[in-house]
Amino acid sequence: AADIISTVEFNHSGELLATGDKGGRVVIFQQEQENKTQSHSRGEYNVYSTFQSHEPEFDYLKSLEIEEKINKIRWLPQKNAAQFLLSTNDKTIKLWKISERDKRPEGYNLKEEDGRYRDPTTVTTLRVPVFRPMDLMVEASPRRIFANAHTYHINSISINSDYETYLSADDLRINLWHLEITDRSFNIVDIKPANMEELTEVITAAEFHPNSCNTFVYSSSKGTIRLCDMRASALCDRHSKLFEEPEDPSNRSFFSEIISSISDVKFSHSGRYMMTRDYLSVKIWDLNMENRPVETYQVHEYLRSKLCSLYENDCIFDKFECCWNGSDSIVMTGSYNNFFRMFDRNTKRDITLEASRENNKPRTVLKPRKVCASGKRKKDEISVDSLDFNKKILHTAWHPKENIIAVATTNNLYIFQDKMN
Amino acid sequence: QEKETITPERAEEAKLKAKYPNLGQKPGGSDFLMKRLQKGQKYFDSGDYNMAKAKMKNKQLPSAGPDKNLVTGDHIPTPQDLPQRKSSLVTSKLAG
Numbered sequence: 001a002a003d004i005i006s007t008v009e010f011n012h013s014g015e016l017l018a019t020g021d022k023g024g025r026v027v028i029f030q031q032e033q034e035n036k037t038q039s040h041s042r043g044e045y046n047v048y049s050t051f052q053s054h055e056p057e058f059d060y061l062k063s064l065e066i067e068e069k070i071n072k073i074r075w076l077p078q079k080n081a082a083q084f085l086l087s088t089n090d091k092t093i094k095l096w097k098i099s100e101r102d103k104r105p106e107g108y109n110l111k112e113e114d115g116r117y118r119d120p121t122t123v124t125t126l127r128v129p130v131f132r133p134m135d136l137m138v139e140a141s142p143r144r145i146f147a148n149a150h151t152y153h154i155n156s157i158s159i160n161s162d163y164e165t166y167l168s169a170d171d172l173r174i175n176l177w178h179l180e181i182t183d184r185s186f187n188i189v190d191i192k193p194a195n196m197e198e199l200t201e202v203i204t205a206a207e208f209h210p211n212s213c214n215t216f217v218y219s220s221s222k223g224t225i226r227l228c229d230m231r232a233s234a235l236c237d238r239h240s241k242l243f244e245e246p247e248d249p250s251n252r253s254f255f256s257e258i259i260s261s262i263s264d265v266k267f268s269h270s271g272r273y274m275m276t277r278d279y280l281s282v283k284i285w286d287l288n289m290e291n292r293p294v295e296t297y298q299v300h301e302y303l304r305s306k307l308c309s310l311y312e313n314d315c316i317f318d319k320f321e322c323c324w325n326g327s328d329s330i331v332m333t334g335s336y337n338n339f340f341r342m343f344d345r346n347t348k349r350d351i352t353l354e355a356s357r358e359n360n361k362p363r364t365v366l367k368p369r370k371v372c373a374s375g376k377r378k379k380d381e382i383s384v385d386s387l388d389f390n391k392k393i394l395h396t397a398w399h400p401k402e403n404i405i406a407v408a409t410t411n412n413l414y415i416f417q418d419k420m421n
Numbered sequence: 422q423e424k425e426t427i428t429p430e431r432a433e434e435a436k437l438k439a440k441y442p443n444l445g446q447k448p449g450g451s452d453f454l455m456k457r458l459q460k461g462q463k464y465f466d467s468g469d470y471n472m473a474k475a476k477m478k479n480k481q482l483p484s485a486g487p488d489k490n491l492v493t494g495d496h497i498p499t500p501q502d503l504p505q506r507k508s509s510l511v512t513s514k515l516a517g
Contacts, residue, residue, distance in 0.1 A: 058467050058471075059461075060467055063464050063465065063467075063469075063470075064462070064463055064464070065462050066461070090461075153458075153460065153461075171457070171458050172458075199455065201454075202454055202458070221454070251428055251430065251431075253430040253431050253433070253434040254437060254438070255430055255434060256430070304433075305432065305433060306433070307430060307433040307434075307437075308434075308436040308440075312437075312440075
């Protein structure tokens, strides 16, 4: 159970892919250098570094366990030879430095090669130590620990486009940090009511705008997204924009609010749009239009007539993520039965694919899947009742430049690329 | 005409209410959210927590079992007083 993948993220170049798991570990994969002669395939991803990011802790005040599960990983843009990423569990964010060592000093005068000190009286000549190549070693070390700033559970971290600050969001508050400063953070959103009995909504996700360093958004369990401008005030409790699709009151049911809860929000690379994921759909919003999304894609509408059992088995509370491709023309999200869906915003075509070893041979093109909602099931279709709701794809990521995707099933990571000619 | 068509969502709601008649009116209300804020396993105290963690780590080791026959300190034990020797984890190739 410890290797249940809980987050997947490509770095800015796409060369590295990080995964976090329930056991608090981070595994980083690196793409092989492209083989110039084998132009028909891009480099494979191999394990580059593995380290234990977080350990379980005990909250003495509340007598609650603090899980070591990694909720999110976000990469910093590369500034030098080392790579940096932020990883967070429910309470603590850590800045990790991942660096390579491929040479070591040899030929010390006072030390043997194994590190033991030489008797100085036996040293008769002096030599200059030199660096000699060694097998590549990748080391991960924690550089900053940002702790004790969140009473509730952290759901998001997002690095600002200024590359100096970042935000962390929990159920009720959002904090702004400076990457160099660990003993202080600024609270920029606080939706905790004075009387907790009046609590009606929680923060579900937050993200900085990719280009405007003063702008961020946060989504709620009631299906709203608020855009805030940090120039307006120190505490951004009043939003600059409120994005909400009006609800049809005649369609309201017990489930309406639960399925409208937004589980993920992601800006497009261009910064002009943002995408939200709720239980049944993916919506694209134009930042200039608050009253409704510009595009809506149904992920698995056939589940609407299964909401009762999905509520009973808690699946209705599953938090699916979503992602954009590099050119913002395709969006992707996961579903059940190890299915994941892609929507082409230009052609309006969509596809359902499956991440499973039994049903797909390596290096073969994935076969599109189809779920039969009702009525006569065609050959090769899967009926709703035979979907496996334990096989959920919550985390997916798209390479920033290429058509390479990473899809996480419960314990496995799949990397797919599009067919090259 | 179809004034009575029930949306699939409403039909599911009716199913749920039939199963759980006492279900609260506001699902997104305070109780539900409070439970969400409180996620995580509650322990009695840190000692309880550390014991639970230790128990998980020791799951592979054979459990000691209740020491019903503990006689040390009371009198000099005889062979009959001592607990049975537990069988080896690795059986000798010479046996059987």
